[in-house]
Structure formats: C-alpha cells, structure tokens
Amino acid sequence: MPEILNILDNDLGKNLNNDDFNDDDVQNPVEPFLRSDRVPHIWCPGCGIGTTVNSFARALLESKIDLRSLALVSGIGCTGRVAGYVKLDSFHTTHGRAIPFATGLKLANPKLNVVVYSGDGDLSAIGGNHLIHAARRNIDLKVICVNNLIYAMTGGQTAPTTPDHSTTSTNPYGVFEPSFNLPHLVEAAGAVYVARWTTFHVRQLTRAISEAFHKKGFSFIEVISPCPTLYQRRNKLGDGLDAMKDYKAKSKVRNGAPTSEVGMTMTGEIIVGKFVDRERPDYQTMMRAQYADSLGERFVEQSEMVCS
Amino acid sequence: MNTDLQKTNLQSADPRGVLTGIHFMDGDHACCEGALAAGSRFAAGYPITPSTEVVERFASRVPMVGGTFIQMEDELAASITLIGAVWGGAKAFTVTSGPGFSLMMEHIGYAAMTETPCVFVDVQRGGPSTGLPTLPAQADMMQARWGSHGDYEIIALCPNSPQECFDLTIKAFNLSEEFRVPVMFMMDEVVGHMSEKVVIPKADEIEVTPRRHTHKSVEEYLPYATNGDGVPEIAHAGEGYNFHVTGLTHDERGYPNMTPQVQDKLVRRLQNKIRDAADRIAMFEEEKLDGADVVVVSYGITSRVAQRAIEAARERGLRVGKLRLITAWPFPEKKIRELAANVKAFVVPELNLGQMVREVERAAGGQAKTFAVSHAGGGVHNPEDILKVIVEASKCRKS
Amino acid sequence: MAKGRVSIVVERCKACGFCVEFCPSHVLALSSAFNSKGYHPPHVVHPEKCSGCDLCGMYCPDFAICATKVDAKRADPAKGGAK
Numbered sequence: 001m002p003e004i005l006n007i008l009d010n011d012l013g014k015n016l017n018n019d020d021f022n023d024d025d026v027q028n029p030v031e032p033f034l035r036s037d038r039v040p041h042i043w044c045p046g047c048g049i050g051t052t053v054n055s056f057a058r059a060l061l062e063s064k065i066d067l068r069s070l071a072l073v074s075g076i077g078c079t080g081r082v083a084g085y086v087k088l089d090s091f092h093t094t095h096g097r098a099i100p101f102a103t104g105l106k107l108a109n110p111k112l113n114v115v116v117y118s119g120d121g122d123l124s125a126i127g128g129n130h131l132i133h134a135a136r137r138n139i140d141l142k143v144i145c146v147n148n149l150i151y152a153m154t155g156g157q158t159a160p161t162t163p164d165h166s167t168t169s170t171n172p173y174g175v176f177e178p179s180f181n182l183p184h185l186v187e188a189a190g191a192v193y194v195a196r197w198t199t200f201h202v203r204q205l206t207r208a209i210s211e212a213f214h215k216k217g218f219s220f221i222e223v224i225s226p227c228p229t230l231y232q233r234r235n236k237l238g239d240g241l242d243a244m245k246d247y248k249a250k251s252k253v254r255n256g257a258p259t260s261e262v263g264m265t266m267t268g269e270i271i272v273g274k275f276v277d278r279e280r281p282d283y284q285t286m287m288r289a290q291y292a293d294s295l296g297e298r299f300v301e302q303s304e305m306v307c308s
Numbered sequence: 309m310n311t312d313l314q315k316t317n318l319q320s321a322d323p324r325g326v327l328t329g330i331h332f333m334d335g336d337h338a339c340c341e342g343a344l345a346a347g348s349r350f351a352a353g354y355p356i357t358p359s360t361e362v363v364e365r366f367a368s369r370v371p372m373v374g375g376t377f378i379q380m381e382d383e384l385a386a387s388i389t390l391i392g393a394v395w396g397g398a399k400a401f402t403v404t405s406g407p408g409f410s411l412m413m414e415h416i417g418y419a420a421m422t423e424t425p426c427v428f429v430d431v432q433r434g435g436p437s438t439g440l441p442t443l444p445a446q447a448d449m450m451q452a453r454w455g456s457h458g459d460y461e462i463i464a465l466c467p468n469s470p471q472e473c474f475d476l477t478i479k480a481f482n483l484s485e486e487f488r489v490p491v492m493f494m495m496d497e498v499v500g501h502m503s504e505k506v507v508i509p510k511a512d513e514i515e516v517t518p519r520r521h522t523h524k525s526v527e528e529y530l531p532y533a534t535n536g537d538g539v540p541e542i543a544h545a546g547e548g549y550n551f552h553v554t555g556l557t558h559d560e561r562g563y564p565n566m567t568p569q570v571q572d573k574l575v576r577r578l579q580n581k582i583r584d585a586a587d588r589i590a591m592f593e594e595e596k597l598d599g600a601d602v603v604v605v606s607y608g609i610t611s612r613v614a615q616r617a618i619e620a621a622r623e624r625g626l627r628v629g630k631l632r633l634i635t636a637w638p639f640p641e642k643k644i645r646e647l648a649a650n651v652k653a654f655v656v657p658e659l660n661l662g663q664m665v666r667e668v669e670r671a672a673g674g675q676a677k678t679f680a681v682s683h684a685g686g687g688v689h690n691p692e693d694i695l696k697v698i699v700e701a702s703k704c705r706k707s
Numbered sequence: 708m709a710k711g712r713v714s715i716v717v718e719r720c721k722a723c724g725f726c727v728e729f730c731p732s733h734v735l736a737l738s739s740a741f742n743s744k745g746y747h748p749p750h751v752v753h754p755e756k757c758s759g760c761d762l763c764g765m766y767c768p769d770f771a772i773c774a775t776k777v778d779a780k781r782a783d784p785a786k787g788g789a790k
Contacts, residue, residue: 038563068546071545083552087550090552091392091545092552092553093418094414094555096384100380100385101389101391102392103380104350104390104394104395105545107393108398108400109396129382129385130381133381287376291371295371298372299372300324300374302349
C-alpha cells in the first residue's frame with residue numbers, strides 16, 4: 001500500500017472538490033471513448049484491466065483510426081467486461097467465443113476493424129480452439145489478451161496461464177501443470193503480429209495496439225496485468241501496485257526474441273516486446289484470390305452484405 | 309398492436325439468389341436454395357450427416373451470388389459466427405444435426421437473448437449421442453424448444469417435402485426478421501435426402517421480410533426499446549450507433565442491468581413477443597376436421613406416412629381428420645384445445661418415444677384422449693402401425 | 708510556474724496508488740480524506756513540479772486522473788526559445 005499522507009481534512013476539502021485542480025475544460029483524453037454513465041467500473045482497486053483500456057483508448061487517438069468502423073468483441077470474465085465500458089459498437093458474447101463472433105462480423109462487413117478484447121482463460125482455455133484456428137487462417141482481427149494469470153471473475157481458479165506452484169482455488173495445494181506460453185502458441189498457429197507487454201508498459205502497449213490497427217491479419221497482444229484480489233492475494237504477492245513494481249523490476253524488453261523463450265514462471269523474469277511482425281496474406285485476401293482464380297468472371301465479389 | 313406492420317414492408321427476393329425453374333432436388337439442396345432466395349448471403353457450418361449437403365451447396369453457390377461461407381472448427385464456433393455476421397449486416401444461418409444441435413444450444417440462447425434474427429437448421433437423425441447418423445428421427449423437437457438454459461421462446465418449422473424445404477426456409481428467415489428471434493428449421497433425414505420436384509418461382513413472386521433496421525438518429529436510438537409488438541429495432545456494427553450488445557440481463561440501453569425487475573421485464577417481453585403472436589405464427593395443414601372422431605396430428609416425414617394410414621382408416625368408414633403441424637413451436641395450443649372439445653381422440657405418430665404428443669395431451673386438457681404412436685427412429689413408421697392406433701382410438705368413448 | 712496541471716475525478720478513484728508511484732516528479736500522494744466509497748484519492752502535493760506528462764493519466768485504471776500541459780502563453784518565458 002502506498003503511504004497515505006496525513007493532510008488536514010479542511011485543507012483538503014477544497015482540493016477534493018478540485019477547485020484548483022479541475023478546470024471544466026480539462027477533459028481526460030480517453031473520456032470520449034468511455035460510456036461515462038457506467039463509470040466507476042466494476043474492476044477491483046489495483047486491477048490492471050482499466051489501465052489496458054486506458055492504453056487502448058490512447059491508441060485509438062494516436063492511430064487516428066476511423067472509430068465508426070471499429071467494433072469491439074469480448075468474451076466472459078473480468079476482461080470481458082471491457083466491451084460494456086467502451087463507447088464503440090461493442091459485443092459482450094459467450095465464454096470463449098469472442099473470436100468466432102468477431103470472425104462473423106468481419107466476414108459480413110470487411111470494412112470493419114474488429115478488435116477482440118478478452119482474458120487469458122476465455123481466449124486460451126475454452127476459447128483455445130478458436131484462437132489457434134483464427135491464427136491459422138490469419139483472420140484480420142486484433143486480439144488483446146489481458147493475462148492476469150487466473151480466472152478472476154469466478155473467484156480465482158487455475159487458468160492455462162497460471163504459473164507453476166501458484167495457489168488457486170482449484171489448486172489449493174499449488175498448481176503442478178505447465179502453463180501456456182501464449183506468444184509461442186499463437187506464433188506457431190500463424191499469427192502475423194505477436195507482442196507482450198505488461199500494464200507497466202503503458203506507452204509501449206499503446207504503440208503496439210496502434211501498430212496492430214494498421215496491420216492486416218491476426219494480431220495478438222498479450223498484456224500481463226495484476227489481479228490483486230485473487231492471484232496476488234492468494235500467492236502473497238501484495239496488491240496491484242506491488243505487481244506493477246514487480247513488472248517494472250522483472251521485465252526485460254527483448255524485441256524479436258524467439259517466442260519459445262518467453263514462457264513465464266511465478267517469480268522469474270517477464271520477457272516483453274514485439275516478438276513477431278511478419279507478412280502473410282489474410283483470410284479474406286486468400287479467399288478472394290482463390291475464387292477469382294477458380295471461377296474467373298463467374299466470381300461475384302461480396303459487395304454489400306448489409307440488408308436493410 | 310400493429311400486426312400488419314411487417315406485411316406492408318415485405319420486399320421481393322433479390323433475383324441474384326433465386327434459382328428460378330423446375331428442379332429435381334433433395335430437401336437439403338432445396339433448403340440451401342430457400343436460404344439464398346430469402347436473401348441469406350452468409351453461412352457458417354460444420355460437417356455433420358445428414359445435413360452437410362446444405363452447406364456444401366451453399367459453399368459452391370455463394371461465390372457466384374456474392375456472399376460468404378466459412379466452415380468453422382466446430383459447431384460452437386459456427387453457431388456464433390453466424391450471429392456475428394448478422395450483427396455485421398447479413399442474413400445468416402447454419403445447418404446441423406443432433407450432436408451439433410446440442411453443441412449449438414448456448415448460442416441459440418444467446419441469439420434469443422440478444423434478439424438476433426437467424427436460422428438454425430436441424431436435419432434430425434437417430435439419437436441420443438452419435439446414434440444413427442444416416443437414418444431419420446424426430447427426437448430433437450423438445451430440444452428445439454427447451455434446449456438452451458433459461459426462459460426464452462423460439463419458432464420452429466417442420467417441412468415434409470423438398471418443396472417445403474425451399475418454401476419454408478424462406479418463411480423461417482422471414483419469421484426470424486419479423487420477431488428478431490432464432491428460428492429452428494426442423495427437417496429430418498428422409499425429407500433432407502429425398503428428391504422430388506421443387507418449383508422455384510421468379511424472384512418477384514417471393515416475399516422477403518426485410519431487417520427491422522432503425523431509422524432513429526444516433527442520439528435517440530436505444531437498442532432494446534420497443535413499442536407496439538415488443539420487437540426492438542436493430543442497428544448494425546459500423547453505422548455509428550455505438551451500441552452495446554450483451555448476453556447478460558440488460559435494459560433498453562443494452563447495458564447489463566442485473567436486477568429482478570429488469571430480468572422480469574426483459575424475459576417476459578422475449579416470451580410475449582412470440583406468444584402474443586402465436587395465432588399468427590401458427591401454420592398447419594388441416595383436412596376433414598369437422599365431424600372427425602379421431603384427429604391424427606403429425607409433422608415432417610411422418611405426416612406423409614400418416615396420410616396413408618388416414619386414408620386406409622377412412623376407407624373403413626372411420627371419421628378421421630388430419631392436422632399437420634407446419635409450425636411446431638409455438639405449439640398451436642388453441643387449435644388443439646378447440647378440436648379436443650369435439651373429437652374423441654388424437655393420434656400422434658412421431659419418430660421418437662413421445663415428444664410433441666405431450667403438447668397435444670397438455671393442450672387437450674383431458675377433453676379428448678391422446679394416443680402416441682412412437683418409433684425409436686432409424687426408419688419411418690409402417691402405416692399399419694398408425695392405422696392400428698387410429699382404429700383403437702376410434703373405439704374409445706368421448707371423455 | 709508549473710508546466711502541467713493535474714485534474715482528479717475524486718469519485719472514480721480506488722486508491723490503487725499507480726499514479727503516486729509512477730509520477731516521475733513525485734507530485735502526488737494519497738490523501739487521508741475519503742471519497743464516498745471510502746477510498747483515499749490522491750492529492751497534488753507538489754503542483755509546481757508537474758510537467759503535464761500525463762503518465763498518471765496513462766496508468767490510472769479508473770480514468771480518475773489526468774494531467775495537461777499548461778497553456779504555452781503562461782509557460783515560463785525562460786524555458787524554450789533559443790539556446
């Protein structure tokens with residue numbers, strides 16, 4: 001816990017009302033992207049998800065992307081709640097199935113820029129099959145995987161990403177299974193952009209998201225994020241701030257590192273960076289090319305599927 | 309309640325998807341043509357006997373019509389990919405059979421909860437589990453109605469010929485758009501694999517219900533606000549509405565709002581939008597119901613076998629009426645209740661061990677007896693088996 | 708003259724401490740006062756040190772704080788300009 005400065009309440013009363021410090025014309029740059037009528041959000045104090053949304057919103061600003069054609073899809077879990085807080089066309093779908101939903105959206109309206117924003121359990125456990133197939137097909141999706149190393153929403157159960165020997169509610173005596181190295185998994189499956197950052201790396205995360213926006217194909221950005229209430233607390237790792245300090249101390253930026261080397265342990269170093277940035281034709285490009293090749297003039301390009 | 313709302317807004321089919329002409333094709337293929345005629349330009353599927361031909365045909369037709377087919381990695385994916393496509397602007401469907409239908413249940417519930425207009429085709433086969441992949445049954449009828457968790461309503465149609473596989477698929481899409489509900493298209497393996505004459509008319513002779521898209525401004529639009537018939541107006545992603553869709557219990561803004569009050573309001577509306585229109589949705593074929601002692605209630609392929617039994621019974625002088633269910637859900641309770649007052653008994657042959665017969669019995673309310681002619685599946689009934697029960701039913705006293 | 712100004716939305720704060728920790732100029736500290744949820748929001752202890760970098764804003768998971776650069780006209784005339 002950070003030190004609480006003892007300041008007399010009546011001195012503070014003025015400041016708490018932000019007379020000096022809150023100009024009416026000062027607006028948080030990310031405010032236009034929030035459903036302000038729903039803030040404060042449900043995430044715990046010290047949870048990193050809000051920070052990732054902050055970085056995401058700043059990427060929307062920096063990349064100057066067309067917001068009208070941006071759609072955000074999430075699954076179920078703490079990170080899944082992101083869809084409900086962003087002021088975009090947003091879809092809160094079923095557990096593990098954000099990626100196929102997003103695929104349908106994208107195929108029906110290729111002009112959409114579709115972001116999948118979900119958690120590690122949602123994307124790599126129940127959603128694992130869809131993750132690898134979408135990567136294989138190189139569907140043009142930007143996947144932001146907030147990895148808090150646990151199933152948080154349901155109370156702290158083991159996830160495929162929970163590091164060895166951690167304590168969880170379903171492994172009360174310690175996890176003994178090996179955990180997924182997500183960057184390695186998605187690279188092997190075929191993703192064209194693979195990066196990992198932590199919630200400490202706010203600027204790099206914003207930059208990575210901006211890059212993914214402008215990249216065609218399956219992009220996967222893993223963000224290591226604290227879950228103070230469950231993962232941190234059960235493993236006596238302190239609170240969210242302690243996790244952030246830990247990320248700062250233990251992260252090592254290795255852009256271009258072989259993904260086979262970036263697996264995580266409970267207390268070891270966290271390798272971050274942009275690991276993969278390659279070119280491969282995306283699904284729709286390949287589809288059109290194949291049809292054009294086989295059918296020639298008989299191929300009818302799917303123009304507007306939108307029905308009125 | 310403006311029940312004529314949709315009728316006045318009907319459009320003609322897009323000729324690009326209409327294979328006008330006289331064809332000889334099986335039910336699976338006719339179903340695909342029905343979907344194309346209805347304006348569907350998106351399907352996501354997964355292979356499963358005996359339904360696969362529907363999407364195989366779609367896969368070969370759609371690149372020349374202007375649409376997309378994607379074979380997904382499993383039915384869990386297929387069933388939600390089509391929902392995503394609907395929100396992207398398409399009319400979408402998927403096709404499956406028993407085991408796949410089971411996998412799709414979560415997303416049928418999601419479609420009902422988010423009020424996504426779409427069609428799920430189930431070409432029923434023997435079950436449970438892997439069962440009889442290449443042989444018929446009608447044992448998913450209750451599953452079609454109750455398969456997903458929670459309180460929700462769906463519409464289910466049962467074709468009994470390849471021609472109906474064409475015509476009623478269009479109807480299924482139209483109903484899904486009118487009520488913003490997933491529609492279950494309950495075929496069976498025989499209807500799916502039998503080949504008959506299928507007449508596909510000209511595009512301007514086919515009526516298609518358009519998507520109930522909002523005309524409100526971005527500021528005014530509320531994704532789940534309704535008036536009149538309890539069906540909200542839809543917007544698609546990419547149009548600037550910045551709406552939110554969730555499977556959580558939600559209010560008119562589409563935002564999660566998890567209280568008993570909001571739950572009550574939402575779930576009752578989802579139910580009532582269908583139930584209040586049940587009479588309008590109900591479609592059946594009736595024959596010689598006036599003065600009948602026994603009414604045979606059947607659907608799908610069994611209705612064709614039952615026809616033989618009915619005619620044989622009439623030749624013996626028995627007064628037998630026919631009620632063929634085209635809409636299985638919402639169940640036409642009112643019709644059964646009215647008939648029950650006047651007839652001695654209902655005979656319900658089905659390719660299952662008793663599913664729709666329970667609805668008949670319930671609706672009859674004890675006013676008439678109900679006799680099931682069950683069949684575990686794997687083939688169709690022997691008409692003699694149905695005749696035997698009709699004869700037995702004729703002998704009972706009016707209750 | 709401070710180059711930046713901090714703006715805090717007290718009711719959104721959950722006192723996680725990120726802004727306090729990661730402000731490079733140590734401008735902030737958690738106060739002993741409470742918002743209506745019982746959290747201690749941050750307080751600007753050294754306003755004169757604020758550079759307006761907005762790192763506090765970038766880290767905040769609750770969108771409760773941001774910093775902006777003060778208007779250039781009001782900036783310190785000794786700063787900027789020719790070397």
